[in-house]
Amino acid sequence: MADHQVKRDATRALRAIPLFSGVSDTDLESLSSLVIERRLPKHKTIVEEGAPGDYMYIICEGRVKVTKLSGDGREKILELLESGDFFGEMSLLDDAPRSASVKALSEVRILALSRNDFLSLLKNSSDLALAVVQELTRRLRQIDEQASSLSFQRVKERTQGLLVRLAKTDSKTAGRALTQALTHQQIADMIGTSRETVTRAIKGLKDDGWLEQKGKQYSVPVEAD
Secondary structure (H helix, E strand, O other): OOHHHHHHHHHHHHHOOHHHOOOOHHHHHHHHHHOEEEEEOOOOEEEOOOOEOOEEEEEEEOEEEEEEEOOOOOEEEEEEEEOOOEEOHHHHOOOOEOOOEEEEOOOEEEEEEEHHHHHHHHHOOHHHHHHHHHHHHHHHHHHHHHHHHHHHHHHHHHHHHHHHHHOEEEEEEOOEEEOOOOOHHHHHHHHOOOHHHHHHHHHHHHHOOOOEEEOOEEEEEOOOO
16 A cells, blocks of 8 residues: 555544644654554464553554453453554553553554654654643543542442441331431541531432431331331
């Protein structure tokens, strides 16, 4: 394939990658000129789990599978990728070992960008550096939001468990039982979190229809005897 076609494919593909979405046209052209085209046969291992990572790849044609070995040595498929998809982009920024393997499911045509070439360009372009920092900040914020959401879900589950344990089943009515009078601070102290988080969790449980409140007591569903 002619070099100009490879560069055109690379420019289009790089623009679609979040890491480069904010890069200027000039820097994107420079990145495209560094891309190498590779054609690989079916079943070829492109990336091996545990090996050093020094390239990112963009799939132009064909399909690949992303796999990881389980504790008992079996191969677990994490993802299937095809034309337009990419993998290994974080290898442009560090030399950490690959976290998974990538194998060709058909003949593939891929574009490869090396970390050395990328870092050389990064050192000479403040615009590219800023675009990368902004994308990494977005990813960190997303991870933080996911962690916060997971943490909150765990608080809801702990609050549920506590209220069920404290419910007086000897006075249950219509499949529900009442706890003793409880403040949000008391619940927070018992499950090891803040009062504000408990307040949010209780509101969520009410919104879910699981929890009802009667004064300072809480009505929770209980299993039939």
